[in-house]
Amino acid sequence: MQKTTETFVDALLKGDHAASLRIVQNQREHHSRFTIYNELITPAMHEIGMLWQQNKITVADEHLATAVCDFVLSQTEYDLVQHSDFQETTPKAMFFTVQDEYHYLGLKMVSILFREKDWNVKYYQSNLSIDHVMEQVETWKPAVIGLSFALAYRIEALTAYLKKFSELDYEPEILVGGRLMHQYDFSSIGPPNTTFIENLNELQTWFNKDKTIRRDDSDGKANTSSVI
Amino acid sequence: MEKRIPLPLFRITQDFQIVERSDQAEHTFQYTNDLLDIVDADSHDKLKAMLAHDVEQLDFELNLITKHSPLALYKAFIQKSGEEAFCLFVPIEEQYQLVQNQLTDMQNRLNDTNFQLFEKKEKFSKMVDRSNELSGPYIELSDNLGLLPVFGDLSEEKLVAIKDNVFKRAYVSQPERVLIDFTGVGNIQEEGVRELKDLILVFEQMGIHVVMIGLSPRHALHLKPYRNELQIDFAHSAKIAIKKWLIAEYL
Numbered sequence: 501m502q503k504t505t506e507t508f509v510d511a512l513l514k515g516d517h518a519a520s521l522r523i524v525q526n527q528r529e530h531h532s533r534f535t536i537y538n539e540l541i542t543p544a545m546h547e548i549g550m551l552w553q554q555n556k557i558t559v560a561d562e563h564l565a566t567a568v569c570d571f572v573l574s575q576t577e578y579d580l581v582q583h584s585d586f587q588e589t590t591p592k593a594m595f596f597t598v599q600d601e602y603h604y605l606g607l608k609m610v611s612i613l614f615r616e617k618d619w620n621v622k623y624y625q626s627n628l629s630i631d632h633v634m635e636q637v638e639t640w641k642p643a644v645i646g647l648s649f650a651l652a653y654r655i656e657a658l659t660a661y662l663k664k665f666s667e668l669d670y671e672p673e674i675l676v677g678g679r680l681m682h683q684y685d686f687s688s689i690g691p692p693n694t695t696f697i698e699n700l701n702e703l704q705t706w707f708n709k710d711k712t713i714r715r716d717d718s719d720g721k722a723n724t725s726s727v728i
Numbered sequence: 729m730e731k732r733i734p735l736p737l738f739r740i741t742q743d744f745q746i747v748e749r750s751d752q753a754e755h756t757f758q759y760t761n762d763l764l765d766i767v768d769a770d771s772h773d774k775l776k777a778m779l780a781h782d783v784e785q786l787d788f789e790l791n792l793i794t795k796h797s798p799l800a801l802y803k804a805f806i807q808k809s810g811e812e813a814f815c816l817f818v819p820i821e822e823q824y825q826l827v828q829n830q831l832t833d834m835q836n837r838l839n840d841t842n843f844q845l846f847e848k849k850e851k852f853s854k855m856v857d858r859s860n861e862l863s864g865p866y867i868e869l870s871d872n873l874g875l876l877p878v879f880g881d882l883s884e885e886k887l888v889a890i891k892d893n894v895f896k897r898a899y900v901s902q903p904e905r906v907l908i909d910f911t912g913v914g915n916i917q918e919e920g921v922r923e924l925k926d927l928i929l930v931f932e933q934m935g936i937h938v939v940m941i942g943l944s945p946r947h948a949l950h951l952k953p954y955r956n957e958l959q960i961d962f963a964h965s966a967k968i969a970i971k972k973w974l975i976a977e978y979l
């Protein structure tokens with residue numbers, strides 16, 4: 501997909517919505533959303549980061565590329581939203597970025613992948629204050645809370661959110677993701693049911709594990725699944 | 729070095745040690761001897777790479793840590809001078825803020841115009857193309873006579889849409905004459921007339937004679953300016969034209 505990534509980066513930087521969408525739609529004919537997010541869109545945004553490092557583009561260009569990328573992501577979600585049909589038993593997941601954090605493209609992909617797996621998803625995008633988050637969590641009681649951060653100095657904010665979650669009167673699964681996951685050791689922070697996820701492959705692993713557990717749950721006893 | 733310039737300016741050594749700074753530099757950043765201390769960690773590599781370039785003067789964006797903000801976007805202007813370099817930092821955050829807000833608005837609007845609308849629009853324009861194509865079927869009345877009835881308003885898009893099919897069919901059947909029937913035409917647009925003229929000229933080039941039929945006086949008025957230019961006949965109605973050419977052929 502490397503050649504395609506180059507063309508995609510070009511289209512993003514030109515602000516060409518139509519071309520960008522066409523590339524992704526063509527890829528969709530042969531590839532899953534997961535593969536496109538993991539092997540086309542994520543590398544494309546990273547390449548854009550590299551171009552800034554090399555002084556070939558400016559932050560203004562990054563803004564434009566982000567707008568187009570966001571548009572394209574929305575389109576990959578569209579056919580899902582149309583067919584979603586939530587029941588009471590559907591597990592719930594909510595997603596947001598920590599306060600003052602506007603890097604949300606990765607989080608958006610993750611939220612769409614949850615939707616694809618028939619989760620009942622609330623995606624709040626960016627910059628959600630702690631109070632607002634806690635209010636939502638307490639009333640809606642999601643089984644999974646996913647949050648994202650990319651700005652190194654926002655780690656304090658992350659810690660504050662995690663602390664609040666550990667005080668909840670139920671135990672949701674907490675997923676924390678973002679580009680910094682491999683740079684720090686987070687194992688000491690967050691409630692025990694917190695998973696730090698570095699990339700989409702790790703998310704896939706989490707999904708697989710989660711599926712087994714849920715099946716066990718519905719069978720009555722844990723660890724009695726016949727799935728090998 | 730002029731210290732009173734109204735921007736942060738630093739004179740540094742090759743290993744980023746600050747030798748001298750402007751008043752504004754002192755005002756904006758925490759006091760330190762190492763320039764890298766006020767540069768965001770994720771901008772260190774960029775700064776180093778840029779300074780390693782073999783050019784005397786350069787400018788690029790950099791994220792800096794100021795007294796007020798843990799991350800602020802600046803444009804750095806560098807002038808190398810022997811073993812040392814002058815670094816001037818101009819804040820650009822505010823300018824971007826404006827662009828950012830506009831872009832966020834645009835983004836939201838784009839998302840609102842959700843895919844449904846987008847798809848409908850695509851489908852609609854395909855339908856329009858299709859309907860335009862169907863508004864000008866080419867009918868072979870005999871080996872020598874073709875009929876091209878045009879329906880609806882005469883627009884440029886419509887003629888473009890029907891042309892392709894019509895020329896292909898006419899080329900295959902090679903009639904002597906084509907009757908273009910205007911009985912079903914509503915309004916005529918100026919661009920439509922121009923396209924029509926081109927269509928007629930191509931027929932002429934193919935050695936096919938064009939006869940316009942079913943023209944209302946209003947239509948005729950639109951076509952008048954081209955009358956002399958084009959080798960076309962006018963017959964009043966389809967009935968007369970068909971009598972004249974088709975029936976004559978079989979008599």
Ligand code: B12
Nearest residue numbers: 545549601602603604605606646648651652677678679801
């Ligand atoms: C595009 C971009 C922007 C866009 C925002 C895009 C958006 N809305 O998401 C814009 C132009 C708006 C922007 C603004 C800024 N940016 Co910026 N940006 C980037 C860039 C180039 C790419 C980010 C990206 O889209 N990556 C693609 C996504 C898909 O990857 P990802 O986030 O890692 O996500 C993947 C995984 O981490 C995981 N994941 C992510 N979240 C989650 C959550 C869960 C629950 C799970 C399970 C998994 C998961 O899955 C994703 C899928 O693959 C990076 C450079 C880089 N290398 O990252 C800089 C970068 C992150 N930005 C940076 C900076 C400094 C800024 C600004 C301060 C610049 C400025 N001064 O204007 C502002 C800050 C805005 C704010 N307050 O948040 C710095 C951060 C430095 C630091 N010390 O932390 C970086 C590293 C660039 C740099 N080298 O300096 N930026």
